[in-house]
Amino acid sequence: MLWLLWLGFALGISGGKLVAMSQTNTRLSRIFQQMADVLEVLGANRFKVIAFQKAARVLGELAEDVAVMDSKTLRAVDGIGKGMADRIEAFVQTGELAEAAELMGKVPSGVVMMLDVPGLGPKTVSVLWREAGLNDLDDLAKALDTGELEKLAGFGKKKIENIKKNLVFAKEAGKRARIGEAMAMALWFIDQLKGLKQVKRIEYAGSLRRGKETIGDLDLLVAADADDVGGIMDAFVGLEPVVDVIAKGKTKSSVRTGESSGAAGSSKGGGISGGGIQVDLRVVPIESYGAALMYFTGSKEHNVRLRERAISMGMKLNEWGLTKQDSDEVVASGSEEEVFEALGLAWVPPELREDRGEVALADKDDLPLLIELSDIKAELHTHTTASDGMWTIEQLALAAAERGFHTVAITDHSKGQVQANGLSDERLEKHIVAVRRVAEKLRGKITVLAGSEVDILTDGRLDYPDSLLKELDVVVASPHAALTQEPAKCTARFLKAIENPYVTIMGHPTGRLVGRREGLSPDMGALFKAAAERGIAMEINANHWRLDLRDTHARAAIAAGVKLAINTDAHGPGDLDQLQFGVLTARRAGVTKSDVVNCMTKAGLAKWLKSTR
Numbered sequence: 001m002l003w004l005l006w007l008g009f010a011l012g013i014s015g016g017k018l019v020a021m022s023q024t025n026t027r028l029s030r031i032f033q034q035m036a037d038v039l040e041v042l043g044a045n046r047f048k049v050i051a052f053q054k055a056a057r058v059l060g061e062l063a064e065d066v067a068v069m070d071s072k073t074l075r076a077v078d079g080i081g082k083g084m085a086d087r088i089e090a091f092v093q094t095g096e097l098a099e100a101a102e103l104m105g106k107v108p109s110g111v112v113m114m115l116d117v118p119g120l121g122p123k124t125v126s127v128l129w130r131e132a133g134l135n136d137l138d139d140l141a142k143a144l145d146t147g148e149l150e151k152l153a154g155f156g157k158k159k160i161e162n163i164k165k166n167l168v169f170a171k172e173a174g175k176r177a178r179i180g181e182a183m184a185m186a187l188w189f190i191d192q193l194k195g196l197k198q199v200k201r202i203e204y205a206g207s208l209r210r211g212k213e214t215i216g217d218l219d220l221l222v223a224a225d226a227d228d229v230g231g232i233m234d235a236f237v238g239l240e241p242v243v244d245v246i247a248k249g250k251t252k253s254s255v256r257t258g259e260s261s262g263a264a265g266s267s268k269g270g271g272i273s274g275g276g277i278q279v280d281l282r283v284v285p286i287e288s289y290g291a292a293l294m295y296f297t298g299s300k301e302h303n304v305r306l307r308e309r310a311i312s313m314g315m316k317l318n319e320w321g322l323t324k325q326d327s328d329e330v331v332a333s334g335s336e337e338e339v340f341e342a343l344g345l346a347w348v349p350p351e352l353r354e355d356r357g358e359v360a361l362a363d364k365d366d367l368p369l370l371i372e373l374s375d376i377k378a379e380l381h382t383h384t385t386a387s388d389g390m391w392t393i394e395q396l397a398l399a400a401a402e403r404g405f406h407t408v409a410i411t412d413h414s415k416g417q418v419q420a421n422g423l424s425d426e427r428l429e430k431h432i433v434a435v436r437r438v439a440e441k442l443r444g445k446i447t448v449l450a451g452s453e454v455d456i457l458t459d460g461r462l463d464y465p466d467s468l469l470k471e472l473d474v475v476v477a478s479p480h481a482a483l484t485q486e487p488a489k490c491t492a493r494f495l496k497a498i499e500n501p502y503v504t505i506m507g508h509p510t511g512r513l514v515g516r517r518e519g520l521s522p523d524m525g526a527l528f529k530a531a532a533e534r535g536i537a538m539e540i541n542a543n544h545w546r547l548d549l550r551d552t553h554a555r556a557a558i559a560a561g562v563k564l565a566i567n568t569d570a571h572g573p574g575d576l577d578q579l580q581f582g583v584l585t586a587r588r589a590g591v592t593k594s595d596v597v598n599c600m601t602k603a604g605l606a607k608w609l610k611s612t613r
């Protein structure tokens with residue numbers, strides 16, 4: 001199971017050891033939480049359930065890596081008893097936990113999937129399975145339609161309506177993996193295969209290369225000689241994560257991995273359930289690599305547009321190349337640039353290939369100069385140990401400095417976020433002093449700003465009084481509760497928050513979780529108008545669970561003249577690496593660096609922050 005450990009590294013590409021640490025903890029935390037859920041479904045002893053829940057929570061928050069802890073230290077961690085410590089050590093040594101697999105075997109996999117439907121807790125799932133005899137999501141859908149569930153105690157009309165709605169969402173979401181998981185998996189496969197001497201080139205194509213927030217399957221493209229294809233395919237289907245070979249051929253093979261990769265969409269499970277992700281590998285001769293990369297990058301709609309253009313120019317375009325219609329003479333095929341050029345087009349960045357007007361822009365050589373990861377110079381939404389983060393103020397600031405940022409804002413949660421240890425008014429006062437102290441100490445290295453991620457309350461008021469907000473340099477106002485509010489109410493709520501004179505950024509404006517929670521649907525047009533007038537920024541939260549504003553929203557935002565912020569919402573080591581997904585989303589929206597406050601110079605950013613007051 002070495003590849004699992006590698007996934008940890010892949011998720012935090014530049015963080016080195018620290019990153020892998022948090023991944024072991026996170027993975028175990030998820031496994032323990034899922035074991036707690038399954039135990040509860042099975043009606044196990046309550047204390048046993050609680051022990052697993054507690055261990056899951058402790059591991060989720062632990063700053064030190066259990067993989068490198070000595071046995072004594074591990075046993076001394078509050079909330080980790082001897083039994084849990086034994087399990088942790090077994091997992092660290094072998095990369096798996098037999099007990100977890102055994103436990104999962106006692107419950108049909110369809111029942112485990114029910115746990116991933118938002119709003120269905122283990123207690124409800126237990127009743128559905130053990131009393132109503134439902135074994136999977138299809139059973140559940142049928143029972144919802146026939147009205148059979150209304151006979152069960154505790155299943156009122158409203159609850160049933162809610163389950164119905166969430167089931168539709170979960171079924172759709174369950175088919176696709178989040179980009180964070182898909183990216184890690186793709187990089188893992190590429191890393192394994194690029195070392196083969198037969199492989200001349202290898203890249204990921206498809207929706208991943210276009211930076212979509214969710215990925216249906218991975219598309220890998222290899223360049224090699226025809227004689228070498230067999231060996232490459234043998235190596236591919238023999239890789240460790242592969243549990244199922246769907247097809248193995250002379251140009252294409254498809255496999256399925258065993259890891260759920262979040263395909264089941266679970267933020268708590270996602271490890272020991274779920275159906276894995278499909279990986280397609282295609283091998284082409286190096287001469288047609290460019291045309292093939294274009295074809296398999298898609299999107300289908302973009303490809304159709306290009307083929308039409310080729311035909312209108314007396315040519316044919318397919319995965320083998322651009323050829324003359326009458327003679328089949330190859331016009332271009334080796335590189336994407338050559339093919340685009342032969343079509344009279346500027347090279348189109350993959351993120352824009354969605355048939356949203358990009359071909360017309362490429363025709364006029366008028367494509368936007370898209371933002372790049374290296375353009376980001378500031379992080380404006382972070383959490384420390386003061387609320388629910390794993391880093392101290394100084395650790396966080398140093399990590400940001402190491403990335404080459406000139407500014408970082410510390411924005412811990414406000415008091416309404418009780419479960420996230422949000423700061424009371426008094427604690428915030430003290431926290432500001434602590435932040436200023438670190439700022440002084442690190443002067444010359446990085447500018448450290450005092451901020452808050454203040455809750456937007458249900459009625460649009462903020463969770464701190466203006467007198468306190470006034471003391472802060474950065475105020476990120478975000479919704480964390482009432483995330484099913486109806487659109488009109490939610491729009492009014494957010495407009496009120498935007499009007500607050502101290503707000504600088506509106507954070508993750510829908511509160512959705514990709515594949516897990518739909519979130520709010522305010523009238524974005526109205527919000528963008530108000531934000532543009534106030535001169536404040538709307539956030540693209542870069543965490544691959546969030547990614548809101550989403551691409552289409554961000555596109556509308558810049559059209560409305562709204563500034564954007566791209567923040568990681570970092571809670572610990574590795575989280576700053578999430579930035580890549582925020583940048584991909586922005587690129588899909590045609591965002592340039594001048595649209596994004598995180599790309600400003602140090603002085604420019606300071607000036608903008610002042611201007612919002």
Ligand code: DGT
Pocket residue numbers: 205206207208214215216217218219295296297298299300303304
């Ligand atoms: P996904 O996997 O659902 O996230 O989305 P894609 O875009 O990766 O779609 P996929 O994996 O079915 O195919 C990869 C690319 O291959 C797709 O973006 C365009 C190309 N392609 C596949 N099938 C067709 C087709 O029937 N016609 C055209 N023009 N292109 C295709």
Ligand code: CA
Pocket residue numbers: 206207208216217218219
């Ligand atoms: Ca795909």
Ligand code: CA
Pocket residue numbers: 206217218219280
């Ligand atoms: Ca595919």
Ligand code: ZN
Pocket residue numbers: 381382383453569
């Ligand atoms: Zn946050």
